[in-house]
Amino acid sequence: MFDSIITDNTFYEQLLRSDGNLLKSCLVLFMALLISRVAPLSRHLHPIVWFHQFALLLSKKVNHPQRSAQQQLIAGIMATTLLVIPIWFIIYFILSLAAYPWFFDFLVLYFCISDAGFKPVAKDVISALEHGQKGLAKTYLSPWLMQNTASLSEMGICKATIERLLISPSYGTVATILFYALGGTPLVLLLHLFKQLEHCWPNYVPQYRYFGAAVYWINRIAFAVPQWLWNLTLVLQGGLSNLGAMFKKSKNIQGVYGASSLYLGAKILQIELGGPQKMTIGNAEYRVSITKINPSRVPTIADVRNAISLTTWAVTFWLSFTIAIPILWTALRWVQSM
Template sequence: MEDIIQPLYGNGMVLIMWAAIVLQLVVPIPRQSHPMALWRRFALLLSDKVNSTNPRQASLAGWLSVALMLLPAIVILLALQPLVWQNELYQLALLLLALDWRNTDALVRHLSAAMAHENKQQARELLKPWVNRETETLSLLGLGKAGAETYLLAMGRGVIGVLFWYCLFGGIGAFVYRLTFELARVWSPTRQTFASFGRAATRLTALLDFLPLRLFSLMILVGHRTQQSFLLLKQQHKSWPLPGPSWLLITSAAKYELSLGGPAIYDTRKTLRAKIGGRIAPAAIHLSQLRQLMFSRLTVWILGTSLLLAIFHQGL
């Protein structure tokens, strides 16, 4: 037993990860006062200055803006690393800021409760800060779909992806990944203003999402309705524009035959999206089921990540 415990105890990376997860769950940082709120605000100010109505100029400006936002941040993070008093605390702080588990979990719990009481107005207000689509006209069916999609993608990026990049590149990798997908959300091409400008951030995020979200989706496939979920994934994954999120949404929805996707309104314009998953409209109970599904798979994901970190860094 000591041979198993000692590598975990003596490996700072594993302890930092567990400490960040526990602290983030016990003492969450409110979404409105999180440093990422300042990052999103600065991204909007930059886009106001450089975005263009010309599609080609807007696309070029988008790539330059991504570089302008991320490259200085990476340089500063790397420069600070040898200057900090305790590197472990530095890595812990970065991972703690990158993770977004507690706020996402609170969203799905409160949204599920509001939908269970058919309080559409409360559900719309809960969902509004998390999505770019318009929520004022969403029915209970629309709220169920939007809530399920938002929860799955928020967990996929705010926890799964963050831990994956932490495993590879430590706290800096996790934090830079969080900065990147926040840019993709702020400059989402689903909004007409960023139709060309936001493609750069979206494509970079899609590249970073590809491996972690697909690996996690394979974990979701295991268990209940494995064969049916795999067939549905094989049929539908190309219909969704982003490869990583498509796998996560389809495999999760297939477990309970939930219907996701379909039309959505962005900036008063109706956008046609592919319908994915099954035929059952998501209700409050299904949001709770998705929460249980994610928790069970995340437990395995975290334990597996801990083991890989212990083995890899022990080898070093």
């Protein structure tokens, strides 16, 4: 028995020496994912909201839709560089010099998993609608959406809530896991900043079509794999009969990030999504035409609940995946040492 204890101690010492950094990174990632869901940061206190405000203020100054497409594109690239590079460099510098880099890794990852805080909001929206408080439901939704929520009907509120539930985990949870594995916290932060700029300058809005084109194409390439993986997870949760919907290209929502997730979610939930949106840009209000996805039955409060259930189980799969990797790795090392 004493020999067994010595052997175990030797194994764990060797494991920590050879794979300590890997196991620590997995633990930091898992804790960030877990705590972001157990204790999500209020939207009003989230640093991303401040970043959004800076991006919108800068775009008001330098985005001039009446100018040529090339001038708008150049202005957008310069604005993107001005917003992203200084923030990324400062945080990268802090991470490089920090005495406890794992703590700052955790903080950055926690802030980057920005989709985690929306599930409680979706539940609050359901509660408000059930009590006939449509205005309160719009207030809950407003900080999370670029579109103007003031004129949304109950059906519009349900659509907007479901769409956010279906799209955000692909660039929040899934992308964070994948990019952290590929390039660590600096890569997660860099691409998350690009993603947030797309929220501020949506490509499907005419005023940002050229100004935000560079950001849109960077995100389209960078987030292609996370989005595909998220769609696969939705299929696993929603039924393999929907597998064919993953490979059908939606022609109706050009420029909208997560179009394939919306199409897949609409098929799984058997509801209609998409449709025109109203945006307030500067002091003017614009109506943006977006064709309806899977025109059929309009969503109800029950469908919002189904969307919460679908996406919760899908996210749980990725949480389980992050903790399963170090466990399986440790088991393999144990077998190898025998």
